[in-house]
Amino acid sequence: xRSNRFITxxxxxxxxxxPLTTQDAPRRAQxxxxxxxxxxxxxxxxxxxxxxxxxxxxxxRTTLDPSLQSAARDALxxxxxxxxxxxxxxxxxxxxxxxxxxxxxxxxxxxxxxxxEWRAAxxxxxxxxxxIRTAQDDQTGTLLSAxxxxxxxxxxxxxxxLIFVEPAEGGQFALKQVPAVNxxxxxxxxxxxxxxAMVGGYSYALSSFNRATQAERQPGSAFKPIVxxxxxxxxxxxxxxxxxxxxxxxxxxxxxxxxxxxxSRQYYGPQTLRRGLELSRNVMTVRLAQAVGMDEVVxxxxxxxxxDDMEPNLSLSLGAGETTPYRLTAAYAAFANGGRRVExxxxxxxxxxxxxxxxxxxxxxxxxxxxxxxxxxSPRLTPRGEQVIDAITAYQISSMLEGVIQRxxxxxxRGLGPWVAGKTGTTNEYRSAWFVxxxxxxxxxxxxxxxxxRSLGSGEAGAATAVPVFINFMTEALKERPARPFVRPRNxxxxxxxxxxxxxxxxxxxxxxxTPEPQTWxxxxxxxxxxxxxxxxxxxxxxxxxxxxxxAEPAPAPQRxxxxxxxxxY
Numbered sequence: 405x406r407s408n409r410f411i412t413x414x415x416x417x418x419x420x421x422x423p424l425t426t427q428d429a430p431r432r433a434q435x436x437x438x439x440x441x442x443x444x445x446x447x448x449x450x451x452x453x454x455x456x457x458x459x460x461x462x463x464x465r466t467t468l469d470p471s472l473q474s475a476a477r478d479a480l481x482x483x484x485x486x487x488x489x490x491x492x493x494x495x496x497x498x499x500x501x502x503x504x505x506x507x508x509x510x511x512x513x514x515x516x517x518x519x520x521e522w523r524a525a526x527x528x529x530x531x532x533x534x535x536i537r538t539a540q541d542d543q544t545g546t547l548l549s550a551x552x553x554x555x556x557x558x559x560x561x562x563x564x565x566l567i568f569v570e571p572a573e574g575g576q577f578a579l580k581q582v583p584a585v586n587x588x589x590x591x592x593x594x595x596x597x598x599x600x601a602m603v604g605g606y607s608y609a610l611s612s613f614n615r616a617t618q619a620e621r622q623p624g625s626a627f628k629p630i631v632x633x634x635x636x637x638x639x640x641x642x643x644x645x646x647x648x649x650x651x652x653x654x655x656x657x658x659x660x661x662x663x664x665x666x667x668s669r670q671y672y673g674p675q676t677l678r679r680g681l682e683l684s685r686n687v688m689t690v691r692l693a694q695a696v697g698m699d700e701v702v703x704x705x706x707x708x709x710x711x712d713d714m715e716p717n718l719s720l721s722l723g724a725g726e727t728t729p730y731r732l733t734a735a736y737a738a739f740a741n742g743g744r745r746v747e748x749x750x751x752x753x754x755x756x757x758x759x760x761x762x763x764x765x766x767x768x769x770x771x772x773x774x775x776x777x778x779x780x781x782s783p784r785l786t787p788r789g790e791q792v793i794d795a796i797t798a799y800q801i802s803s804m805l806e807g808v809i810q811r812x813x814x815x816x817x818r819g820l821g822p823w824v825a826g827k828t829g830t831t832n833e834y835r836s837a838w839f840v841x842x843x844x845x846x847x848x849x850x851x852x853x854x855x856x857x858r859s860l861g862s863g864e865a866g867a868a869t870a871v872p873v874f875i876n877f878m879t880e881a882l883k884e885r886p887a888r889p890f891v892r893p894r895n896x897x898x899x900x901x902x903x904x905x906x907x908x909x910x911x912x913x914x915x916x917x918x919t920p921e922p923q924t925w926x927x928x929x930x931x932x933x934x935x936x937x938x939x940x941x942x943x944x945x946x947x948x949x950x951x952x953x954x955x956a957e958p959a960p961a962p963q964r965x966x967x968x969x970x971x972x973x974y
Contacts, residue, residue, distance in 0.1 A: 438468055440604035478876070480589045493554055496567050515582075516610060525537060527562065528563065548578055582610070583606055587605070587870075590733050598752070619853075621726060622724055622831045626827050626828065626838040642804060667865075676902070693720075739805070740842045745792045799896065808828070816871045820887070835860065839866050843885070850870040
């Protein structure tokens with residue numbers, strides 16, 4: 405760096421004087437925010453190399469981004485705690501007699517190691533306030549009044565209750581509770597498939613089950629972009645019209661017809677594809693899937709990597725199939741990278757004890773990558789992955805999903821700025837909440853749900869539960885990877901429709917037919933021809949007047965609140 409004048413002589417001398425610190429091997433404690441990631445990488449390495457990976461002296465380089473991993477863990481844990489707080493205080497995790505030795509009983513259950521500020525404590529008194537004493541350092545204080553009100557609105561507090569607290573301002577303590585709900589967050593690069601961050605649950609110490617890769621759950625409306633992509637691959641465009649009106653099919657539960665409904669239980673008539681996806685209209689999606697054909701939808705979903713052996717039922721168009729957050733997030737990568745399916749991976753490089761590379765995730769051939777810099781152009785590598793959808797289709801979906809955030813069900817994330825796209829998802833009875841969002845450089849999937857698949861509660865849709873987690877994570881991620889405009893395909897035709905610039909495949913764009921000009925007559929004309937034309941024009945005017953009766957004074961339309969479309973329900 406000094407030879408090429410990238411640093412000054414003073415910086416060079418300061419760097420040389422700095423002591424060189426080495427370590428024999430990485431310590432797992434350095435990856436305490438990445439337990440789920442590290443364990444998944446270890447499991448995959450075992451699958452590739454067998455038990456020798458633990459004793460063979462291998463060097464393994466992963467795709468982990470430590471700063472994004474910490475942001476992912478913090479965002480998911482905070483989101484789960486926020487949900488848990490909305491649903492009330494469930495009660496203390498134990499109760500003791502406040503006598504000598506109560507600390508030993510309190511220490512039998514420790515706080516999640518990810519929450520390093522939490523302390524086990526006992527309730528000493530409950531009156532106008534609640535006084536507590538910590539078990540580890542014997543500190544005393546009172547709970548925040550807001551937390552006391554929260555606890556009393558729930559299961560309440562009694563003397564001797566064992567609880568978790570966190571130091572707050574003014575010598576007080578905040579009441580804490582380990583959430584019963586769980587979830588996952590995975591972030592990856594859409595161009596390469598490199599997994600940058602992965603969190604498979606609230607706390608690895610409490611449960612090592614990785615919900616990012618092992619939990620098969622219904623994605624709900626987060627599956628809809630694949631349906632719309634299948635339509636756009638055919639004869640549909642973002643401005644195509646689909647009817648949003650009641651529809652029924654035979655073969656429902658108990659022999660009754662299956663009648664899909666919108667989240668609002670209302671219908672809105674003819675709508676464009678863009679509007680249907682932005683507001684997650686269920687009935688429009690079913691009609692669209694019926695027109696496209698479920699075989700086409702299933703084939704595209706499997707080609708994009710969203711699932712395997714899916715049943716071509718219309719209910720699948722509303723997300724009734726099962727997939728993992730890991731796979732669905734990877735499928736969305738095709739929308740961000742121009743239509744290519746990339747295989748996500750956690751292990752970048754593996755070398756044996758002699759430094760010989762025995763595995764490299766990027767196996768593309770490059771004959772000139774090893775040459776020195778000679779001032780010429782850098783080597784050109786072919787993009788990774790197989791083309792599964794047209795680049796124009798990928799751009800159309802990205803534009804429509806950007807609309808989801810700007811004016812649709814994901815509007816809560818609009819503060820992240822432009823060029824951020826995503827889709828909410830909620831399953832029947834609010835059992836799972838999803839949000840998958842992306843920019844050109846990062847795609848993020850968020851899932852929240854109970855392990856036993858019970859309901860999250862009324863109103864806990866993807867927009868209310870999963871979107872805040874996405875916002876918290878992307879706020880940090882965009883500092884390192886600012887959002888950029890989605891790449892416009894070279895051969896796309898752009899037209900403005902309803903004030904929005906839409907992309908069209910050549911030949912599918914809207915055309916304005918020229919209005920025929922009225923015929924004019926020049927030169928001498930026969931008197932009888934003039935009379936005949938005037939009579940015909942008068943007769944046509946009378947017919948139009950008779951066919952269009954004078955409208956009566958219209959009655960004022962009843963006022964009603966607009967429907968609140970938070971997310972697709974199914």
